[in-house]
Amino acid sequence: MSDxxxxxxxxxxxxxxxxxxxxxxxxxxxxxxxxxxxxxHEHTGDAEVIGITGSPGAGxxxxxxxxxxxxxxxxETVGVIAIDPxxxxxxxxxxxxxxxxxxxxxxMDVFFRSxxxxxxxxxxxxxxxxxxxxxxxxxxxKIIVETxxxxxxxxxxxxxxDTVAVLVPPGSGDDVQMLKAGILEIADxxxxxxxxxxxxxxxxxxxxxxxHMQDSAAMAGHHGAGALASDDETEDDDxxxxxxxxxxxxxxxxxxxxxxxxxxxxxxxWLVETGELEAQERQRYTAEIRTLLREDTAxxxxxxxxxxxxxxxxxxxxxxxxTDPYTVADELIEPLEECxxxxxxx
Amino acid sequence: MSDxxxxxxxxxxxxxxxxxxxxxxxxxxxxxxxxxxxxxHEHTGDAEVIGITGSPGAGxxxxxxxxxxxxxxxxETVGVIAIDPxxxxxxxxxxxxxxxxxxxxxxMDVFFRSxxxxxxxxxxxxxxxxxxxxxxxxxxxKIIVETxxxxxxxxxxxxxxDTVAVLVPPGSGDDVQMLKAGILEIADxxxxxxxxxxxxxxxxxxxxxxxHMQDSAAMAGHHGAGALASDDETEDDDxxxxxxxxxxxxxxxxxxxxxxxxxxxxxxxWLVETGELEAQERQRYTAEIRTLLREDTAxxxxxxxxxxxxxxxxxxxxxxxxTDPYTVADELIEPLEECxxxxxxx
Numbered sequence: 001m002s003d004x005x006x007x008x009x010x011x012x013x014x015x016x017x018x019x020x021x022x023x024x025x026x027x028x029x030x031x032x033x034x035x036x037x038x039x040x041h042e043h044t045g046d047a048e049v050i051g052i053t054g055s056p057g058a059g060x061x062x063x064x065x066x067x068x069x070x071x072x073x074x075x076e077t078v079g080v081i082a083i084d085p086x087x088x089x090x091x092x093x094x095x096x097x098x099x100x101x102x103x104x105x106x107x108m109d110v111f112f113r114s115x116x117x118x119x120x121x122x123x124x125x126x127x128x129x130x131x132x133x134x135x136x137x138x139x140x141x142k143i144i145v146e147t148x149x150x151x152x153x154x155x156x157x158x159x160x161x162d163t164v165a166v167l168v169p170p171g172s173g174d175d176v177q178m179l180k181a182g183i184l185e186i187a188d189x190x191x192x193x194x195x196x197x198x199x200x201x202x203x204x205x206x207x208x209x210x211x212h213m214q215d216s217a218a219m220a221g222h223h224g225a226g227a228l229a230s231d232d233e234t235e236d237d238d239x240x241x242x243x244x245x246x247x248x249x250x251x252x253x254x255x256x257x258x259x260x261x262x263x264x265x266x267x268x269x270w271l272v273e274t275g276e277l278e279a280q281e282r283q284r285y286t287a288e289i290r291t292l293l294r295e296d297t298a299x300x301x302x303x304x305x306x307x308x309x310x311x312x313x314x315x316x317x318x319x320x321x322x323t324d325p326y327t328v329a330d331e332l333i334e335p336l337e338e339c340x341x342x343x344x345x346x
Numbered sequence: 347m348s349d350x351x352x353x354x355x356x357x358x359x360x361x362x363x364x365x366x367x368x369x370x371x372x373x374x375x376x377x378x379x380x381x382x383x384x385x386x387h388e389h390t391g392d393a394e395v396i397g398i399t400g401s402p403g404a405g406x407x408x409x410x411x412x413x414x415x416x417x418x419x420x421x422e423t424v425g426v427i428a429i430d431p432x433x434x435x436x437x438x439x440x441x442x443x444x445x446x447x448x449x450x451x452x453x454m455d456v457f458f459r460s461x462x463x464x465x466x467x468x469x470x471x472x473x474x475x476x477x478x479x480x481x482x483x484x485x486x487x488k489i490i491v492e493t494x495x496x497x498x499x500x501x502x503x504x505x506x507x508d509t510v511a512v513l514v515p516p517g518s519g520d521d522v523q524m525l526k527a528g529i530l531e532i533a534d535x536x537x538x539x540x541x542x543x544x545x546x547x548x549x550x551x552x553x554x555x556x557x558h559m560q561d562s563a564a565m566a567g568h569h570g571a572g573a574l575a576s577d578d579e580t581e582d583d584d585x586x587x588x589x590x591x592x593x594x595x596x597x598x599x600x601x602x603x604x605x606x607x608x609x610x611x612x613x614x615x616w617l618v619e620t621g622e623l624e625a626q627e628r629q630r631y632t633a634e635i636r637t638l639l640r641e642d643t644a645x646x647x648x649x650x651x652x653x654x655x656x657x658x659x660x661x662x663x664x665x666x667x668x669t670d671p672y673t674v675a676d677e678l679i680e681p682l683e684e685c686x687x688x689x690x691x692x
Contacts, residue, residue: 034672041670278665285664285671286657290647292675297643300683301636307690311632318631319624324387325631326380329638337646339685344653 004032008039011138016111019138023081026130027115029123037130043137047079048268051161053147053154053183058167059193063251063260064146068110070257071142079135082114083128083157084148111140124153126291129160129284155186160284162277163267165189165260168207170200184210187244188267191260195248204246211244242270304332350378354385357484362457365484369427372476373461375469383476389483393425394614397507399493399500399529404513405539409597409606410492414456416603417488425481428460429474429503430494457486470499472637475506475630501532506630508623509613511535511606514553516546530556533590534613537606541594550592557590588616650678 007025010018022040025033050067052060061082068078115127128145135143145161147154158164166187190207192200245263249256271277305311317323353371356364368386371379396413398406407428414424461473474491481489491507493500504510512533536553538546591609595602617623651657663669 038670038672042667281665282661285661288671289657289660289674292671293647293678296675296679297647300686301639301643304686311635314635315628315631319627321388324384325634325638326384328635329642332639333642335689336682336686339689340646340650340682343681
């Protein structure tokens with residue numbers, strides 16, 4: 001507790017070491033991390049959170065480095081969280097190099113940090129949300145959430161951002177086809193990086209066509225969301241008035257980065273003017289509460305199952321056809337239901 | 347109840363109309379559907395369940411029709427459930443046509459049925475599992491679960507099968523690359539359909555290379571599983587002793603279908619001999635119980651949230667930074683936790 005308070009004070013005082021320690025506690029779910037995040041929440045709300053996703057090799061890290069450098073030149077502080085849901089390990093050489101690169105510039109205000117899958121997807125997106133809060137409370141002006149891949153996990157994670165940019169490498173139509181799987185619905189901006197490569201124009205053209213099909217794609221995109229999240233999903237797609245922008249960049253040379261940042265600024269402005277920013281914030285909080293509740297009930301159930309000596313015995317009876325899954329589930333859940341209802345009637 | 351009993355009796359008596367009505371009740375989660383499935387469970391366990399997935403246009407429905415026809419010629423009864431997680435609607439022209447086709451053959455023992463996403467993924471895979479039970483209890487020898495797409499949802503759904511066949515259309519390496527996203531880990535058999543097309547040999551070659559990388563792919567595949575499901579996931583990949591087979595078919599002409607069915611039979615035999623069949627059954631039951639518990643607690647929480655007048659008020663306080671998500675979650679979950687713990691101490 002008091003250790004937490006010191007940590008929070010140091011973080012709010014702008015100590016990067018405290019920030020790093022807080023994020024580590026969040027990532028490891030160390031004892032007291034919940035209380036830590038609770039204390040940080042009231043200090044959040046000022047940062048602009050940008051999500052960057054896209055298939056491996058699209059040039060995300062190069063673009064993010066250029067973005068960070070440009071924001072720094074403009075005198076804004078930057079925090080970067082790179083997420084790799086597919087890796088069980090944290091840190092990693094790539095990020096290590098990038099941190100060094102940053103400090104070689106003698107620039108300690110670009111804070112790089114990587115986070116990886118420790119367990120469930122819910123766990124990682126919660127950890128990302130919490131880490132963003134730490135950077136926000138710390139006072140970073142721009143927070144960039146960069147995902148390594150572009151799968152369903154990354155989509156969930158990048159949703160913690162106000163503005164989502166999807167990088168698309170120039171190439172065959174297949175690349176654009178692959179976007180259909182949920183990424184199209186969350187993209188506020190498409191960045192065709194490596195725009196100097198062959199096929200860039202074609203990719204841009206295909207993206208334009210897709211953007212005009214977005215609504216129907218968004219409809220298809222709803223299903224497959226966890227029951228608890230589904231209504232938030234519905235709202236996520238409800239972004240009338242902003243048609244995903246398409247910008248071309250060559251991250252290596254920095255070409256087009258200014259235009260990209262300008263488009264990001266346009267979207268940030270649009271979010272405020274339309275009230276979409278608060279709407280999104282409310283959606284995120286709702287989703288956040290539901291995710292936390294889902295995680296809490298999951299562990300509560302795990303507890304209950306352990307207390308019953310695990311599921312093995314139940315499974316034996318199922319295999320022997322002496323009972324059935326619904327009866328087992330009822331047997332396990334009914335006590336909880338009774339508790340809740342009794343309490344409500346009191 | 348008594349209505350249910352009549353329905354169950356008629357289903358067990360081999361009345362297809364009762365079977366169809368039971369599956370409709372399952373799909374709509376009509377009152378009493380749980381009790382219905384509970385009654386069916388003891389009559390299950392004799393069918394061979396085959397899952398067929400693969401990207402759209404791979405020729406799944408054509409192959410499934412050929413499989414069904416061939417099984418019928420061998421005097422085995424067949425049930426087909428086609429799942430479309432991306433569609434909110436049920437039935438659909440395609441399936442309608444196929445049912446007609448079946449009955450034109452005067453063959454009522456090929457029972458076609460389509461199911462679609464009514465809500466959550468969990469909901470649909472539970473409904474699929476239950477529908478398979480209905481077909482199993484009915485006495486179908488072979489049950490084919492066919493998915494329309496090949497996304498994460500389809501992967502979850504097709505896991506209800508004993509043997510999973512993944513259809514791969516011949517073409518660019520990109521198609522095979524796309525398989526990496528979770529499908530590789532669940533494939534017992536790869537079917538290169540339209541094997542008469544250009545690029546078929548190359549696709550087969552690429553698949554062989556992938557199969558040898560499977561173990562590492564499987565490692566990466568674990569993450570992103572829901573917390574409750576994760577340990578089942580781990581076991582799913584643990585299929586030592588069966589290297590995914592690769593067969594070539596031309597579903598349109600029926601070419602290679604015999605070899606495919608022979609490979610399916612080989613895998614079914616392997617499942618029994620290695621005890622993997624029961625191991626899988628146990629894994630599925632464990633996953634089934636956990637999924638049901640997750641759904642039950644989800645609705646229990648929804649109830650609790652309604653009783654508290656919804657989340658809006660909490661979200662207002664969050665926006666005003668007067669509270670934080672963890673505190674809200676604790677406030678909502680603590681009563682449940684207390685209930686469970688008090689009961690345990692009794």
